Amino acid sequence: MTKGITLSLSDPAGQTMLPLFIEKGFKEITPNIYRKDDKLLITAEPLIVPEERFKVPETPRPYPLDYTALAKQYELEYIAVASRHWAESGKPSLTAHPTGNFGKAMYGGKHRELQYTAPNPMRNIYLHLRDNPPEGFQVSLEATHHSPTEFEVPMFFVEVGSREEKWRDVDVCDYLVDCILTGMDEKEEKPAAIGFGGGHYCPMFSEKIKEYAMGHMAAKYAVDLLSDDLIQQMIQKSSNPEYALIDGLKGQQRKKIEALVAKTDLTLL
Numbered sequence: 001m002t003k004g005i006t007l008s009l010s011d012p013a014g015q016t017m018l019p020l021f022i023e024k025g026f027k028e029i030t031p032n033i034y035r036k037d038d039k040l041l042i043t044a045e046p047l048i049v050p051e052e053r054f055k056v057p058e059t060p061r062p063y064p065l066d067y068t069a070l071a072k073q074y075e076l077e078y079i080a081v082a083s084r085h086w087a088e089s090g091k092p093s094l095t096a097h098p099t100g101n102f103g104k105a106m107y108g109g110k111h112r113e114l115q116y117t118a119p120n121p122m123r124n125i126y127l128h129l130r131d132n133p134p135e136g137f138q139v140s141l142e143a144t145h146h147s148p149t150e151f152e153v154p155m156f157f158v159e160v161g162s163r164e165e166k167w168r169d170v171d172v173c174d175y176l177v178d179c180i181l182t183g184m185d186e187k188e189e190k191p192a193a194i195g196f197g198g199g200h201y202c203p204m205f206s207e208k209i210k211e212y213a214m215g216h217m218a219a220k221y222a223v224d225l226l227s228d229d230l231i232q233q234m235i236q237k238s239s240n241p242e243y244a245l246i247d248g249l250k251g252q253q254r255k256k257i258e259a260l261v262a263k264t265d266l267t268l269l
Contacts (some may be wrong), residue, residue, distance in 0.1 A: 003121070003184045004071065004079035004153070006042040008064070013084035013160050013167040018043060020170070020177045033074075039184060040074050042067075048081055049146050050108045062150065063108065071153035078118035078154040080125060080180055085161025093161040094133055094176060095201075096126040097142035098215060098238070100149050102222040102230060108147025112225075114233040115147075118154035119192040119213035119241065125158055125183030126209060134172050141202040141209065143195075143219035154239075189213065191242045194234045194266070196223060196257045198247030208245060215241050223253045231260045244268050 005021070007014035018041075026034035026041050034041040046064040050056045056063050067079060085095050100114030109115070130139050148155060160166055160176050167173075195205045195217040205214050215238020218226060235241060244266040249257060261268050 001038075001075050001077035003039050004042060004074070004076040005039060005082055005180060006044060006048065006065075006067070006079050007082040008044050008046065008048045010045060010047045011084050011167070012164055013173060014043070014082065016168050016170060016173040017082050017177055020174050024177065024181065039181065040076065042070060042079070048083065048148070053106050054104070056108050067148070067151040067153055067155065071151070076153055078121050078156075080121070080184070081155060081157045082176065082180060083157050083159045084167045085159035087162040090163050091161075092134070092137045092166055092172075093159075094129045094137055094139045094179075095142045095159045095161065096122050096129065096156060097159075098122070098144045098156050098217070099146055100144045100216065100233075100237075101147070102144070102218055102225040105147065105149070109149030112227075112230060113149040114144065114216055114230070114237050115149045115151060116154040116237045117156050117215055117239075119215040119239050120189045121154075121184065122156040122158075123190065123209055123213040124186035124188060125180055127186075128179035128183045129158070129176070131179075134175055137172070139206075141206045141214060141217065143198075143200050143202055143217045143222065145200075154237075192239050193241050193243035193245050193269075194218075194238050195245045195247065196226075197249040197253070202247075204247035205245060212243060212245070215239060220247075220249065220253070223249065223257065226256070226260060228260065228263065231264065235264060235266070242267060
């Protein structure tokens with residue numbers, strides 16, 4: 001099947017990366033859609049993740065594109081979103097993460113809904129991010145957060161951060177583009193897992209990535225929001241993982257996860 005990539009032309013990082021994809025051989029086959037071999041690049045005019053909290057632009061619908069329809073039309077296995085990353089710290093970073101809302105939808109998507117993700121493709125790209133990052137860059141997974149949530153095609157974000165200087169840095173964005181393209185060519189697969197606990201930047205899960213392909217991850221701050229429905233979404237939308245990993249949870253939070261996982265077929269590690 002074809003592997004999908006998407007970026008926003010309203011995102012400074014997307015603006016930097018589009019010419020790099022073209023330089024690497026992507027040809028426009030129809031307005032805003034480019035192809036190279038088994039990879040399809042889709043460009044969107046709006047930001048893929050809305051910028052304002054609790055407010056999604058009225059148009060287009062679905063926002064920002066109908067990725068479900070595009071995936072069916074072009075037979076896409078999954079879509080990697082090449083994007084900027086913002087962090088209050090401003091530290092240079094390269095990240096990867098699934099998307100979804102464990103609680104209220106602050107930045108797009110629907111309340112308490114998770115997006116389908118692709119654990120092994122995200123793992124393979126992430127491992128390349130770790131290979132030889134630009135000097136001074138932190139590389140990590142992130143816990144599941146923000147939109148999109150409603151599309152039927154698996155999606156995940158691959159990001160460069162955390163300020164406009166880095167979003168417009170051609171060398172850094174070129175490294176990210178190369179990691180996406182090279183990672184997409186990898187065939188290695190590891191058992192899929194979902195994760196609970198730890199901080200937003202998932203220190204334990206970022207290390208366990210050598211052994212497991214991480215699907216949805218609920219950081220410690222999201223554990224109290226979890227329900228049977230959300231656990232089922234984490235499973236069903238993470239390629240039906242075999243394992244659940246816990247990072248540092250104690251007391252009532254750990255008991256809650258153990259009880260929720262006990263109702264599933266997951267092996268708790």
